[in-house]
Amino acid sequence: MIKQKNTSxxxxxxxxxxxxxxxxxxxxxxxxxxTIIGLIILNIWPLIQTIYLSFNRTGDFGINQWIGLDNYKxxxxxxxxxxxxxxxxxxxxxxxxxxxxxxxxxxxLLNSKIKGKTIYRTIYFLPMVSAPAAIAMVWRWLxxxxxxxxxxxxxxxxxxxxxxxxxxxxxxxxxVVVGIWSYLGYNMIILLAGLQEIPKSFYEAxxxxxxxxxxxxxxxxxxxxxxxxxxxxxxxxxxxxxVFDLIxxxxxxxxxxxxxxxxLVYLFYNYSFVMNDKGYGSTIIVLLLAIILLITVIQLxxxxxxxxxE
Amino acid sequence: xxxxIKSSNLIVHIILIIGAFAMLLPFIWMIITSLxxxxxxxxxxxxxxxxxxKWSNYIDVWxxxxxxxxxxxxxxxxxxxxxxxxxxxxxxxxxxxxxDFPGKKxxxxxxxxxxMIPGQIFIIPQYIMVSKLGLLNTVTALVIxxxxxxxxxxxxxxxxxxxxxxxxxxxxxxxxxxxxxxWKVMLPLTRSGLVALGIFTxxxxxxxxxxxxxxxMSLDKMPLAAGMAxxxxxYSTNFPxxxxxxxxAIWPMLIIFIxxxxxxxxxxxxxxxxx
Numbered sequence: 135m136i137k138q139k140n141t142s143x144x145x146x147x148x149x150x151x152x153x154x155x156x157x158x159x160x161x162x163x164x165x166x167x168x169t170i171i172g173l174i175i176l177n178i179w180p181l182i183q184t185i186y187l188s189f190n191r192t193g194d195f196g197i198n199q200w201i202g203l204d205n206y207k208x209x210x211x212x213x214x215x216x217x218x219x220x221x222x223x224x225x226x227x228x229x230x231x232x233x234x235x236x237x238x239x240x241x242x243l244l245n246s247k248i249k250g251k252t253i254y255r256t257i258y259f260l261p262m263v264s265a266p267a268a269i270a271m272v273w274r275w276l277x278x279x280x281x282x283x284x285x286x287x288x289x290x291x292x293x294x295x296x297x298x299x300x301x302x303x304x305x306x307x308x309x310v311v312v313g314i315w316s317y318l319g320y321n322m323i324i325l326l327a328g329l330q331e332i333p334k335s336f337y338e339a340x341x342x343x344x345x346x347x348x349x350x351x352x353x354x355x356x357x358x359x360x361x362x363x364x365x366x367x368x369x370x371x372x373x374x375x376x377v378f379d380l381i382x383x384x385x386x387x388x389x390x391x392x393x394x395x396x397x398l399v400y401l402f403y404n405y406s407f408v409m410n411d412k413g414y415g416s417t418i419i420v421l422l423l424a425i426i427l428l429i430t431v432i433q434l435x436x437x438x439x440x441x442x443x444e
Numbered sequence: 445x446x447x448x449i450k451s452s453n454l455i456v457h458i459i460l461i462i463g464a465f466a467m468l469l470p471f472i473w474m475i476i477t478s479l480x481x482x483x484x485x486x487x488x489x490x491x492x493x494x495x496x497x498k499w500s501n502y503i504d505v506w507x508x509x510x511x512x513x514x515x516x517x518x519x520x521x522x523x524x525x526x527x528x529x530x531x532x533x534x535x536x537x538x539x540x541x542x543x544d545f546p547g548k549k550x551x552x553x554x555x556x557x558x559x560m561i562p563g564q565i566f567i568i569p570q571y572i573m574v575s576k577l578g579l580l581n582t583v584t585a586l587v588i589x590x591x592x593x594x595x596x597x598x599x600x601x602x603x604x605x606x607x608x609x610x611x612x613x614x615x616x617x618x619x620x621x622x623x624x625x626x627w628k629v630m631l632p633l634t635r636s637g638l639v640a641l642g643i644f645t646x647x648x649x650x651x652x653x654x655x656x657x658x659x660x661m662s663l664d665k666m667p668l669a670a671g672m673a674x675x676x677x678x679y680s681t682n683f684p685x686x687x688x689x690x691x692x693a694i695w696p697m698l699i700i701f702i703x704x705x706x707x708x709x710x711x712x713x714x715x716x717x718x719x
Contacts, residue, residue: 162543162548169535183572256701268693272470318467416568
């Protein structure tokens with residue numbers, strides 16, 4: 135093997151970039167090339183295109199016509215879009231806090247000295263590796279007002295089960311339950327990993343000082359897990375705002391509750407690929423992008439208030 | 445004192461078991477329903493256990509929809525996406541983690557930007573692109589969007605940063621060029637990161653619904669997720685068969701998960717730490 139000399143054959147030490155460095159640069163560009171080129175072609179350029187599309191009306195043959203801000207004006211006046219935005223925000227506002235708190239609770243329990251952690255972990259994570267389509271189908275069956283297990287069990291306590299998926303007030307909540315159920319294990323594992331990084335000695339010292347478990351939780355556990363919590367909350371919110379699969383699979387198109395349930399992404403899908411108005415669809419998804427960015431920025435600002443960093 | 449510990453452990457177990465039951469109930473109900481015949485499933489009051497085990501539901505559903513094709517399409521999609529994203533992301537991650545090259549910050553910005561943006565933004569133009577390339581209704585179309593991964597690059601970069609520089613420097617002194625350092629030294633050391641990314645990519649590919657729905661119109665090109673959607677259209681009332689179909693769709697992934705659950709869990713846990 136040839137030993138690399140750290141000098142170049144040209145005017146040597148005065149040159150800022152040595153041959154070795156140049157070699158490094160070539161390798162670096164080579165190694166980032168597939169990913170960067172791929173991302174530019176598949177993501178950055180499409181991002182620009184989508185924004186461009188939102189200023190167009192897509193005609194019958196896919197021909198785009200520039201219409202400036204008309205799509206946006208139409209969207210801001212569109213009650214369906216407002217309702218979908220509300221649905222999406224509602225879904226997120228309910229599923230994220232409940233989901234994260236439940237996940238944290240289970241993680242705390244699993245962090246204690248008990249046996250069978252692996253089995254519990256596996257069971258709680260099962261929903262995450264199951265195709266949403268299949269999950270949606272079985273939950274649809276569980277929620278069935280006449281033949282569903284849920285209403286059957288409720289009948290044992292004398293409650294007549296409601297129409298979970300056809301009652302406009304309940305449909306979205308029913309889907310929220312499935313959403314929480316799906317992601318519980320995933321969030322729990324991330325939180326559990328964060329909990330396991332907290333040194334046991336902290337708790338031991340606190341016990342010696344006479345602090346009970348609840349006090350310990352709020353003084354030790356919560357501050358130290360807050361960065362991980364923050365991560366989980368943000369990722370859950372972003373995922374929640376994009377809800378589509380469950381709604382698509384659980385609420386049929388003809389179901390009257392669609393209007394009180396459909397999310398922005400569902401609208402996006404409908405306009406872009408079913409009704410073929412890609413212009414308007416693009417406008418809707420740009421709206422979602424704005425909402426996500428806004429909420430993320432707000433969260434980042436808020437984190438100073440409650441997230442404890444070393 | 446011992447008695448106190450025992451009872452608190454018991455409470456913990458009780459709560460966890462209740463939760464575990466809630467997690468498992470849909471799966472159990474799926475299995476039970478899939479073995480009933482149609483009238484059994486729609487009689488009131490509901491019966492819990494099927495009288496006879498109607499395995500024929502599975503055969504019927506298998507024959508009605510091209511499940512074999514669904515499996516193959518899903519596996520191809522997962523395989524190529526994993527190979528592409530893991531390999532390309534590892535390369536890029538190494539460069540970002542260890543080499544100081546001009547424009548590094550700018551290029552890394554591209555990665556960060558992509559991670560913050562919801563995937564649906566890219567879908568319409570991606571669809572148009574695939575359509576213009578004449579690749580609609582192919583497995584290739586399923587693979588393309590997953591071939592490169594900003595998230596994967598970001599994740600693996602964290603792993604590479606954690607490797608001691610001395611190992612690299614030793615290799616460089618031995619005369620290795622950057623590629624050899626990457627290939628022979630760094631990659632083997634980040635095996636758990638590579639596995640984690642591979643798992644993420646496969647699960648995400650397996651669950652992806654919207655993209656296959658829009659690029660693949662014919663049944664025999666669909667992967668499992670999209671195929672299931674069409675199952676629902678055809679069988680909206682025969683629930684036992686719908687459940688059988690769902691079982692066929694999910695059990696491979698469940699088995700894989702149960703076998704590799706250590707890697708799955710470690711992979712997921714690593715994404716949350718210090719991002």
